[in-house]
Structures are given as C-alpha cells and as structure tokens.
Amino acid sequence: GEDVEQSLFLSVREGDSSVINCTYTDSSSTYLYWYKQEPGAGLQLLTYIFSNMDMKQDQRLTVLLNKKDKHLSLRIADTQTGDSAIYFCAESTNGGFKTIFGAGTRLFVKA
Amino acid sequence: KAGVTQTPRYLIKTRGQQVTLSCSPISGHRSVSWYQQTPGQGLQFLFEYFSETQRNKGNFPGRFSGRQFSNSRSEMNVSTLELGDSALYLCASRANTEAFFGQGTRLTVV
Numbered sequence: 001g002e003d004v005e006q007s008l009f010l011s012v013r014e015g016d017s018s019v020i021n022c023t024y025t026d027s028s029s030t031y032l033y034w035y036k037q038e039p040g041a042g043l044q045l046l047t048y049i050f051s052n053m054d055m056k057q058d059q060r061l062t063v064l065l066n067k068k069d070k071h072l073s074l075r076i077a078d079t080q081t082g083d084s085a086i087y088f089c090a091e092s093t094n095g096g097f098k099t100i101f102g103a104g105t106r107l108f109v110k111a
Numbered sequence: 112k113a114g115v116t117q118t119p120r121y122l123i124k125t126r127g128q129q130v131t132l133s134c135s136p137i138s139g140h141r142s143v144s145w146y147q148q149t150p151g152q153g154l155q156f157l158f159e160y161f162s163e164t165q166r167n168k169g170n171f172p173g174r175f176s177g178r179q180f181s182n183s184r185s186e187m188n189v190s191t192l193e194l195g196d197s198a199l200y201l202c203a204s205r206a207n208t209e210a211f212f213g214q215g216t217r218l219t220v221v
Contacts, residue, residue: 035212099156103154
C-alpha cells in the first residue's frame with residue numbers, strides 16, 4: 001500500500017541550512033507536497049512538485065525529487081527560529097483527492 | 112476570503128458517547144477531506160467528499176462516518192467513542208491541487 005516515511009527530528013543552528021528527507025512507496029504518485037504545522041495550528045502548504053519535475057525552488061525553499069529512488073527532500077536555506085515547526089511530506093495521485101502523509105519531522109532551530 | 116472553519120475547536124467526551132464535528136470549506140471549494148492526527152500515528156486519512164459524495168475512504172472502522180451537504184459543508188461523526196479516538200481532527204478543502212487546512216478540532220475522550 002501507500003506509505004510515506006520521514007525522520008522524526010532535526011536540529012539545526014540559526015542561519016544554517018536544513019534538509020528534511022522523505023521516501024514514499026507509491027510509484028504512481030503524481031504530486032508530492034511539503035506542509036508545515038506550527039503549534040496549535042492546522043497544516044500550511046509550503047510547496048509542491050509534480051512527479052515529472054526533479055527540482056523546484058521558491059525563495060528559501062528548494063525541493064528535490066528523485067523519482068527513481070522515490071526520495072523527496074526539502075531544503076530550507078538560512079533557517080530562522082520561526083522555521084521551528086513540524087514538516088510533513090505527502091504524496092497523492094490524481095490531483096490529491098487522497099493524500100497520504102508522513103509522520104512529520106520536527107525541526108528545532110537553535111539560536 | 113475566509114479560510115476553512117472547523118467547529119468546535121475543543122471537545123471533551125466520555126467513552127461510549129458519540130460526537131459530530133463540523134467543517135466549513137473555503138467558498139467555492141467542493142472537495143472536503145478529513146484527517147486524524149495523533150502523536151503515535153501521525154496524520155491518517157479518514158475520507159474525502161466531493162459534491163455530497165464520498166470519493167475516497169481510509170482504513171478506519173465503521174464508527175467513523177461523514178457526510179457533505181449541498182453547500183459543501185461537511186460533518187464527521189464518531190459513534191461509541193473509545194479512548195484511542197482522542198486526537199486532533201483536521202479538515203481540508205480544495206478546489207484543485209492545493210489543500211487548505213482548518214485549525215482542527217481537538218477531541219479528548221475520557
């Protein structure tokens with residue numbers, strides 16, 4: 001069945017780059033997403049990438065997709081304390097009608 | 112434009128009771144999905160509705176049900192509550208690829 005895995009914790013220093021990794025199993029995934037969840041809040045879509053792309057950049061965020069290895073990563077440049085949150089990787093087929101999420105990576109940013 | 116609204120924000124129920132949660136999607140969005148978030152299991156997909164029809168369903172027991180009204184508002188119901196149903200229930204609405212999440216309803220079963 002579909003499964004999305006990601007490491008649970010990541011700690012970085014303010015100003016460093018953060019790289020959050022994710023693997024998925026569904027080879028028919030067409031969309032891959034990164035969501036951010038701050039304490040007490042719902043999920044906020046950060047960015048998404050189509051499966052026919054291998055990279056997408058949006059300001060401080062860079063998404064890399066290795067479709068052969070089913071590996072997705074999110075790089076946050078110049079990480080700030082405000083980036084501390086849980087980051088969820090997710091995948092879906094057919095435009096996201098059923099989106100499968102990873103367990104989330106908790107990012108700690110040390111000042 | 113108003114975001115996704117979930118009510119109530121917090122709820123405490125007793126084992127064996129039933130509960131109904133509500134989600135009002137963003138105006139114009141016809142798809143509404145529900146998710147259960149727990150520390151141990153992460154985000155689990157419950158079901159997705161589109162134009163009052165359930166289009167997808169996750170692996171939850173029949174105690175979990177939902178519906179969608181003609182104005183796209185959706186409700187989910189959990190009957191015979193168990194302690195393990197304590198979770199944050201999130202609703203998401205979408206018009207196309209991007210899903211917008213509400214802040215969730217935190218349900219505590221005691």
